Amino acid sequence: MDLVIEPDMYEPSIDEQGNYVDKMPSFHIIKKGISCPCGSRKGKLYETVANFSSHIKTKHHEKWLTSLNLNKTNYYIENIRLKETIENQKLIIAKMEKEIINRNQTIYCLMQEKTAPIVDDLLLFD
Numbered sequence: 001m002d003l004v005i006e007p008d009m010y011e012p013s014i015d016e017q018g019n020y021v022d023k024m025p026s027f028h029i030i031k032k033g034i035s036c037p038c039g040s041r042k043g044k045l046y047e048t049v050a051n052f053s054s055h056i057k058t059k060h061h062e063k064w065l066t067s068l069n070l071n072k073t074n075y076y077i078e079n080i081r082l083k084e085t086i087e088n089q090k091l092i093i094a095k096m097e098k099e100i101i102n103r104n105q106t107i108y109c110l111m112q113e114k115t116a117p118i119v120d121d122l123l124l125f126d
Helices: 049-055 059-070 070-114
Strands: none
Touching: 059 070
């Protein structure tokens, strides 16, 4: 069985003012190429510095980066909401795990009762 290695996802850097900016990733570290979440070419894989460098200069990619900078506050709020959702889901999962454990114990007890010998005549029972 071969190890499956997925391409890295490009993430823009943040400058001193807190704005998203393009920074060329090191392709020496990236073994299987890089994909960009800007959506200009769904599933497109960039395997060389030249290909990715030309991609980040496209209008679509630049528009995506501008959109990220305009919606920074929204992403911050969305991040907070997603963290709350994760915490709530952890609580729900813990509660359901406890219910499963209780039900498994009930099933075990009922199975033990079912397999216990049945006494037909209580007068013969010592």
